[in-house]
Amino acid sequence: MDDFIAARSQMALSLGFHIIFSCIGMVMPFFMAVSHYKWLKTNDEMYKNLTKAWSKGVAIFFATGAVSGTMLSFELGLLWPKFMDHAGPIFGMPFSLEGTAFFIEAIALGFFLYGWNKLNKWFHWFTGMVVGVSGLASGILVVAANAWMNSPAGFDFVNGQYLNIDPIQAMFNKAWFTQALHMCLAAFTATGFAVAGVHALMILRDRNTYFHLKAFKIAAVFACIAALLQPLSGDISAKDVAKRQPAKLAAMEALYKTEKPAPLLIGGIVNEKDKSVTGAIKIPGALSFLAHGNFKAEVKGLDQIPENEHPPVAITHYAFQIMVGIGTLLLFISLTYFFTLLKKKSLIEKRWLLKLFVLAIPLGYLALEAGWVVTEVGRQPWIIYGIMRTRDAVTPMPGIAYSFYIFTAIYLSLSIIVTFLLYRQIKMVPVLYDKVESNTHLHS
Structure with a gap:
């Protein structure tokens, strides 16, 4: 392995690891805040215990995310010094603001974890909300920095020099909103389905059913709403990429030749040597509509882009297919769940639906990782x-x-350590209701 591939591999590994914990840190506090609010309004001790259980999970993920995030910040300077030398003064603002959001999140989490029976009950709840809002802001700011790499702005590039630097314009570049929106929805979808799936598994095993049913409902609603909105965000992102990064869009769809109209490929095996795709299902004109809102529009292929500027097509295409495929499956599960709620069916009787949520535990994060592969490799x-x-x-x-x-x-x-801690945390959930009493509450 040469040093260039090693540096890229290390950065990919670090980002792939950190992104999971950062997404959980962005989303879980909102689950926690909803449960806490329900306890304050209903005085149901089950919600209090749920809030405390989730808060311990948030603390575990926060600590792990802080470690991996710190390592990432050092890696940027150590592995890519020439990049940081030029880019640091331009897109440094979102990173500095992200640091501020991180410290606010850490302070608020400390107040929340140690504020039980010590702080005013509503101020205590507010500190939990601050954890979520600051975590979400932290994620958006990091994505803004990444978006700048995809859509450079806020400077003039003259004779190899970066002049007339405007950090505000750099932070609010043309890609930041679409990337931030897509990322936030992906975080809620992935984390929501993972949390709901874990609690669904406990329900299926008949362990503390009433407790896990309450937890499941909170996480599932967040997950399913985000999954329903994600295709809209994906459409906005695709149209944006078509304008700014046509090579990335062409790699996503393995479009080697410019076509008018251009078909959307589902699946297919990419042969980068022959510049061809075999075995794909083609939907005529769908890519033209996805990219430009017109079924007859021309979509630029890789034949109009210099070959030394082509992204790795196979990796980008497969990652895009995985992301879209999983997103479609999660959309189907979400529609099924809301249909079940409308019909007022008991979730306990719909064991097949709970099994779908269990199946979805890793899927959201697989789609999340695949999406980042598309973003980074496609650039x-x-x-x-x-x-x-x-x-x-x-x-x-x-x-x-x-x-x-x-x-x-x-x-x-x-x-391994985080998996062990989470497993032990789930095993420590107390039995607050016996089976007979809990069955009286099992309504969707």
């Missing part, structure tokens, strides 16, 4: 789109492969 060979190539930004320091192996071991260890 290649650029680290700053159209301005700086990734290869030109890597550190000249040798031995990056060893660093990659060490970081892989660290992240694997952290994964």
